[in-house]
Amino acid sequence: EAGVTQFPSHSVIEKGQTVTLRCDPISGHDNLYWYRRVMGKEIKFLLHFVKESKQDESGMPNNRFLAERTGGTYSTLKVQPAELEDSGVYFCASSQGRVSGNTIYFGEGSWLTVV
Amino acid sequence: DQQVKQNSPSLSVQEGRISILNCDYTNSMFDYFLWYKKYPAEGPTFLISISSIKDKNEDGRFTVFLNKSAKHLSLHIVPSQPGDSAVYFCAASARNAGNMLTFGGGTRLMVKP
Numbered sequence: 001e002a003g004v005t006q007f008p009s010h011s012v013i014e015k016g017q018t019v020t021l022r023c024d025p026i027s028g029h030d031n032l033y034w035y036r037r038v039m040g041k042e043i044k045f046l047l048h049f050v051k052e053s054k055q056d057e058s059g060m061p062n063n064r065f066l067a068e069r070t071g072g073t074y075s076t077l078k079v080q081p082a083e084l085e086d087s088g089v090y091f092c093a094s095s096q097g098r099v100s101g102n103t104i105y106f107g108e109g110s111w112l113t114v115v
Numbered sequence: 116d117q118q119v120k121q122n123s124p125s126l127s128v129q130e131g132r133i134s135i136l137n138c139d140y141t142n143s144m145f146d147y148f149l150w151y152k153k154y155p156a157e158g159p160t161f162l163i164s165i166s167s168i169k170d171k172n173e174d175g176r177f178t179v180f181l182n183k184s185a186k187h188l189s190l191h192i193v194p195s196q197p198g199d200s201a202v203y204f205c206a207a208s209a210r211n212a213g214n215m216l217t218f219g220g221g222t223r224l225m226v227k228p
Contacts, residue, residue: 033216042220048215056215058215091159104214106158109157
């Protein structure tokens with residue numbers, strides 16, 4: 001069974017440019033999450049989809065970030081325009097149900113460097 | 116403000132000895148706690164979890180202890196192996212916060228042969 005896959009694994013862009021990160025969750029997982037880790041700090045929650053609906057987007061830092069999950073399958077996270085402080089690792093994760101009863105599986109992350 | 120804290124950024128242990136990783140939290144609404152292990156260039160991997168109704172959960176060499184009154188949990192690894200060398204993240208979730216995980220800053224464990 002394929003795990004959570006993310007693309008691209010690494011991306012270097014200039015300040016002001018746009019980057020789109022993609023996540024394919026584990027097949028059958030309705031819950032999809034985006035997290036990020038900036039400058040070796042703690043991993044922070046960005047948002048949570050249940051199928052195609054945004055369940056919780058309280059962690060999205062500002063309106064330069066846009067996440068979509070059309071059709072309830074894969075998800076994209078777009079940063080437009082990118083700023084220097086957006087550099088970090090963006091993790092996608094998925095689960096079948098609530099965290100207390102189900103394992104949340106993480107992808108390997110998309111490393112974003114904004115120069 | 117960090118609701119989950121791992122005050123030790125790194126820990127070095129001799130192979131065969133016990134590794135104890137600590138985690139403190141401030142949010143009394145947290146009711147489920149998890150430990151994740153992360154190797155370089157990989158995503159976090161689930162290790163072990165504990166519900167707030169318990170004070171101990173054991174899985175092989177890994178045991179998690181929860182002290183609710185102190186808002187403290189710890190992960191014990193016995194015996195430690197070189198392959199356990201990784202960054203360990205403590206995470207917590209609250210029933211009223213859906214499936215959101217709040218992570219600590221991580222502790223880098225180095226197990227020396």
